[in-house]
Amino acid sequence: MVNSARLVTVPLASSPAVVARTWRNPSTSAVLRVKWALILLGMLPLLRLVVGFFTNQLGANPIELITRSTGTWTLVGLAATLSITPLRRLLNWPWLVRLRRTAGLLAFFYVCMHFMTYIWFDRFFDVQDIIKDVIKRPFITVGFAAFLLFIPLAVTSNNAIIKKLGAKLWQRIHYLVYVIAILGVVHYWWLVKKDLTQPIIYACVFAVLFALRIMWKLKSTK
Numbered sequence: 323m324v325n326s327a328r329l330v331t332v333p334l335a336s337s338p339a340v341v342a343r344t345w346r347n348p349s350t351s352a353v354l355r356v357k358w359a360l361i362l363l364g365m366l367p368l369l370r371l372v373v374g375f376f377t378n379q380l381g382a383n384p385i386e387l388i389t390r391s392t393g394t395w396t397l398v399g400l401a402a403t404l405s406i407t408p409l410r411r412l413l414n415w416p417w418l419v420r421l422r423r424t425a426g427l428l429a430f431f432y433v434c435m436h437f438m439t440y441i442w443f444d445r446f447f448d449v450q451d452i453i454k455d456v457i458k459r460p461f462i463t464v465g466f467a468a469f470l471l472f473i474p475l476a477v478t479s480n481n482a483i484i485k486k487l488g489a490k491l492w493q494r495i496h497y498l499v500y501v502i503a504i505l506g507v508v509h510y511w512w513l514v515k516k517d518l519t520q521p522i523i524y525a526c527v528f529a530v531l532f533a534l535r536i537m538w539k540l541k542s543t544k
């Protein structure tokens with residue numbers, strides 16, 4: 323005989339409740355797949371630049387395009403990294419936190435490409451010229467400061483170092499990401515000559531992400 327009570331409690335594989343539960347608590351291998359998808363997605367802008375470079379499709383000024391593209395993807399990577407905690411809370415998907423390091427390292431990868439493009443193709447590794455430029459042009463000074471602050475974050479992004487530093491010190495170091503985001507927007511704002519739409523959009527995105535954190539912090543200390 324069929325047990326009717328059991329039939330009622332076993333949900334259909336595709337029922338909204340099951341889908342919601344699966345998204346809230348996916349398997350380790352599913353999270354790993356999402357992580358790899360994020361890495362592949364994060365490599366697409368680089369692939370576009372490499373293909374464009376070798377097929378002569380980067381326009382009249384390829385170096386400018388590469389500098390702009392890598393700068394833009396650094397900011398997008400930063401915004402994605404800072405979106406993870408709010409999304410985790412709003413969607414109640416705790417596993418999202420496991421993508422934060424990958425997103426942050428993708429942002430770091432693009433800032434390295436951005437910086438390399440500058441020192442290689444713009445300044446031809448002329449150290450004196452680079453130092454002069456960093457001192458002379460405020461938007462370069464700010465970008466350079468953001469790049470330097472990025473380094474400790476990348477260096478401390480592995481489990482062995484987190485263990486060595488302790489969670490509290492690690493957390494403090496990683497607060498630098500907020501300073502980097504602000505400096506990144508200031509850098510962009512400063513270099514734009516006419517249309518400020520893009521830097522304003524990034525400033526608003528970061529402002530919302532910061533405001534959510536401040537709001538939650540205030541709520542938790544009440």
Ligand code: HEM
Nearest residue numbers: 389390393394396397433437440465466468469506510513
């Ligand atoms: C977190 C660090 C940084 C971020 C987020 C960032 C972001 C950006 C963005 C968004 C752009 C403009 C893209 C566009 O025009 O569409 C840009 C341009 C540029 N950045 Fe950065 N950047 C950073 C660090 C640096 C550093 C370290 C340098 C060099 C020392 C640098 C040099 C430049 C240059 C030369 C341009 C092109 C300016 C122009 O087109 O006139 N940036 N950056």
